[in-house]
Amino acid sequence: MIENTDNQDNQKEGRIVQVNIEEQMKTAYIDYSMSVIVGRALPDVRDGFKPVHRRVLFGMNELGNTHNKPYKKSARVVGDVMGKYHPHGDASVYDTMVRMAQPWSLRYMLIDGQGNFGSIDGDMPAAMRYTEVRLQKIAEAMLEDLDKETVDFSLNFDDTLEEPVVLPTRIPNLLANGASGIAVGMATNIMPHNLSELVDGLHALIDNKDITIDELIKHVKAPDFPTGGIIYGFEGVKQGFETGRGRVVVRGKINSETTKSGKERLIIYELPYQINKAVLHQKIAQLVNDKVIEGISDVRDESDRDGMRLVIDLKREAIPNVIINQLYKYSELQTSYGINNVVLVKGRPRVMNLKELLQEFVEFRHEVVTRRTQYELREAEKKAHILAGYLIALDHLDEVIALIRNSATPEIAREGLMTSFGLTEIQSKAILELRLQRLTGMERDKIREEYEDIMKLIARLKEILGDEGLRMQIIKDELEDVKKKFGDERRTEIQYLAAEMRIEDIIAEEDVVITISHLGYIKRTSAYDYRQQKRGGRGAIGGKTRDEDYIEHLFVASTHHTMLFFTEKGRCYWLKVYEIPEGEKQSKGRAIQNLITIPSDDKIRAIIDIKDLNDKDFINSHYIVLCTRNGIIKKTLLEEFSRPRQNGVNAITVNEGDQLLEAKLTNGNSEIMMAIRSGRAIRFPENTVRDTGRGAIGVRGIEVDNEKDEVVGMICVDKEDKTRTVLVVSEKGFGKRTDIEEYRITNRGGKGVKTISITEKTGPLIAILDVTETNDLMITCKSGITIRMAVGDIREAGRATQGVRLIRMDDSDEIAAVARLDEEEEETELNEAGEETAEGEGNGGEAPEATSPETDTEA
16 A cells, blocks of 8 residues: 655645555556557457558558659658657557568568568668668559548547548458468467458358358468468367367478589478568587588578579489478478457457458448448539439529529528528539530530439449448448559468378369370360360360470369379389369470379379279279280289379389280179281180289280281270260271270280281271260371370271371371260350361361271181
């Protein structure tokens, strides 16, 4: 207790009030802490700004310091903001401005800076007297409609000016740029996100108010940092989205290079968020000096204006992957961030999850749109009121002119107009201020048109105020405009851990075309990028390859499926379709050795698409049938291929001089056909091949006569399926369809029967497929030309005919791959804008339909 020591002196100065020191300290500290929480450290959930950021942007806007005006000195802006709105030190205002102009600090920069604003190495910015600033376009979108009474204003610190309590932003800035701050007893740390993803998430929320966090994650996938990097593990991110608190681990990006001398080196080209490159450089050097990391010979910074490049030279015996893992373990190249979404909601701090943050923004935008519409309606009604007065005056023009001419003063004229024509004071005053030129015929018509337009606008504004659905549609349209203007691609990659959630849950399921080139480059492309053409056309460019490379495998699969890759040496590897890198139709793709551990002397020969390897009933009732170039065939239960291993497994033991050619998925009740290069094919029941383990050699399927001949393909057709026909294609582009019943069933291991008449014009047999009328055919040449055609356009012919021309090729070109597309898609125009086509006409003439049958060669 503070004692009251009354005496004559203090009685003269005034009495002393006794207070409890504990209560006084508690009250003072609570007042201070609330001031810090509300007025300094925590962002508002609506615009995502702390007061200093809001005041800087508002002050620059008031100065007219917009993106299309000249830069202004930073010192002038700082002085203006500090003198009018933010009564704190100039350093706090300038530091805020600097951060908003740094591309490595903010995901979407709000200030366009000119001069030295520091660097990612931690260099200090130049003094404010040297640098210049102006607003970015995206910042102006946050200030738009500020003059339309969309938000409340409050008095500044000395009650001489007004400043906005919140900005009427169209940008979901809180999540787009994130925020961090330390208050009293609490802190906030909100990660930046991708604006395009946020807009998609807001659209989904507006369309479905009951949307779940898991459904939102399909749109807002994860934080997206300005410096890129890799999010390592998703569980912490998901927890942050669901609860508002979580942990995200971010890694820098590293590439390995081989120098001309054969030495390996690592290139760090992206860092985790807020990591100082110079400090990281020193840390790596220190780890090398302390021999924590061995195998590094030199570390140097080769960064320039083209981008970051921190080079680590390795010793000859060093293993790059080992060094990379050590860098992640011991240096800031791997950093974790705590997600702590503490925000101000109606002046109170709250922890909010992803959905709640997006909901608050939608509600705020709804309030802004409503208030803006109400303001525009008031202004429109004011204008309509004046125009209505004009129209009354124009209808009684002579009387009005006479009344004004005979009035001694403007007040008498105004009262006369109000009395004589029933006008209001506002209308009468406007008529008296009307310029004489507006009384011409043309101007009178303009007034009538203007009145009609304003009445339509008023009706539209009232309709918006009366319909919440319309207001929500306006919010969606404005968000889509924001995405179009300011949205960009994700910078931070997401790397999921094996033990985490099913990745398929956050990846859209769609059909894609997967291509693998002769030299082993793989990519996936949307199936809609390939357009259907007529038989005999020239085709379109299906992939840019090296001169000695060409597309060898081409097929369609869903992004959620698992691909089984079988190599010519009899190994099997697994890969999820979504893990295959996406590429443009004309791109080369990525080397398959970078995705699965295939030895350099082995090569992919067959691919099988499996929907779900965890479906026990499916994998125990289906088989993998394999065949080799020398005619060996083997059948193994799919269950033996249901446990993926990183280094693959042995699928068949291949004899020396032989190669695995084809792999098919069957249900155990199929008929197998094998075809050889010289034009013969054999048909036999699948049950004549008993199933064996993965390491078995197999049995003979067809007899191959000489060393130059070989098996070119195998098909497995269900006995009950009567819709399929056998399609054969020759090397020079001839092909035909034949009813499967024309091939009589024989014993396994025989010579077979003729399936196509081989001539010099057709070239040897290259492919055999089972097709239906609804299928499409994709043919790829070694030159890279690809053509897609409907199977129904290829007529059926006898098995001993040469068929018709399917694709016109140059004399030096040959067919490399033939693939069947199972989904029937709409036929589109041949010459869409932007499509790269091969030279020549779209439709070539057909070859003779069929030649006379020749004598069959049977077993």
